[in-house]
Amino acid sequence: MKHLLSMADLGVDGIEEILRVTESFVEVTARDIPRVPALRGKTIVSLFYEESTRTRLSFESAAKRLSADVMTFSVATSSVQKGESLKDTVETIQAMGMDAVVVRHASAGVPWQVSQWVDASVVNAGDGWHEHPTQALLDAYTIRERLGSLEGRRIAIVGDVKHSRVARSNVLGFHALGAEVTLVAPPTLLPPSLEGWPCEVTTDLDALLPKLDVIYVLRMQRERMTEAVLPSMREYTSRYGLTARRAANLPDGALVMHPGPMNRGVEIAAEVADAPGTVITRQVANGVAVRMAVLFLLLGSGASIA
């Protein structure tokens, strides 16, 4: 496989192989010297058309820990401000020589489009409402690390599913690994069609809580909410927010996850976010190892991951 654009392209074997190699990179990242020479001489470009802290830093530190050279492209300081098109920008970077490009963009399908233009490997780091495959991989890895397996696990994905690329990738990934996924959201925060999504849907979070192995809280993406989807954020919190009272109804050992950045007090209460059952910082730590595995499999291993 040359690109990582969607969880749908990977299949169970591809996901399993990435998670297996991730384990080796978790060992590397835990060392005093968390660096290996595997991608010496390779150039990886991070092309972020949308703001991001953790994903960009995570990819860049993954690339550096593999000894690759990293070129960072940030829209604010680039010729995009002078009106350069995406295609011209990509071709300019390609002319300087690159082996992989990590793309984030507010529009769905941009990573695929870039993959049609360049010879390099393309990694989707989030495209619009479409997908965010490395997030799904690091979430699956984190659940596995804590619970051993996803097989038969009950996972609820709660919140702003409509605007969430994380929800789409995670439903595909969790389902492929054998979990039972339920989406919990007000109807206005669900996509127009859920046809083909391998999951259940409910609006009753409280009934579901005692049966869950994992509750995955999504960020309320206020910047993407162009129409009135909710009467108020307070109303949302009262019905769907993971408050301390709700968290107390989760079974012992259930995991609380969030892709970040969190709106504390909206979708998740501050005391829940900092409680011992949450694995949010573990998700971030595993993110670097997962991205090392993806970059290594695409650029270094010579092996096929799908």
Added chain:
Amino acid sequence: MAERERYLTPPLGGVFVARAHVMTADDVRRAVTRIAHEILERNRGLSELVLIGLQTGGVPLAERLTEELARIEGTDVPVGTLDVAFYRDDIGLRPVLPETVTNIPFDLTGRTVVLVDDVLFTGRTIRAALNALADYGRAKAVQLAVMVDRGHRELPIRPDFVGKNLPTRRDEMVDVSDEGVVLGDMVPTRP
């Protein structure tokens, strides 16, 4: 990495056909005992000594050596495992994937490391292992123990402890297991 696995990874592919049994299980057992004594003699005991088996063929051998050292001296030696996939110099030339996760749960600084592998061939795996070890601390000394030295070195590397020196052709294959050491050929499966 055990040669069998290396040869079974694409694009090489093929079936191992045994030709000669060069060491029996008893020969291997006696060689392990002798190497254990040599390690003790050379290092004057076991203090500050650790064994590290190279994935995958060196791991069972490192465990047998540890048992033997414990039997002779009555103390346990720390034993680790190392997968050198991310340090190989043929990344990009052929499929390179880690077989298992490296496990070195101790600091190497100030200790004498005995690297253990089943077969020493070109020396490139050992070169990768030496680079990897440096990322786990500054060992006082590194020594190399192998069951079979089959020649054809491409780097200035030599073993400190050898089970058997076995002259081979480059295209032959050596398989080390609990049942002994077998010399054979890889017969391609593809037309």
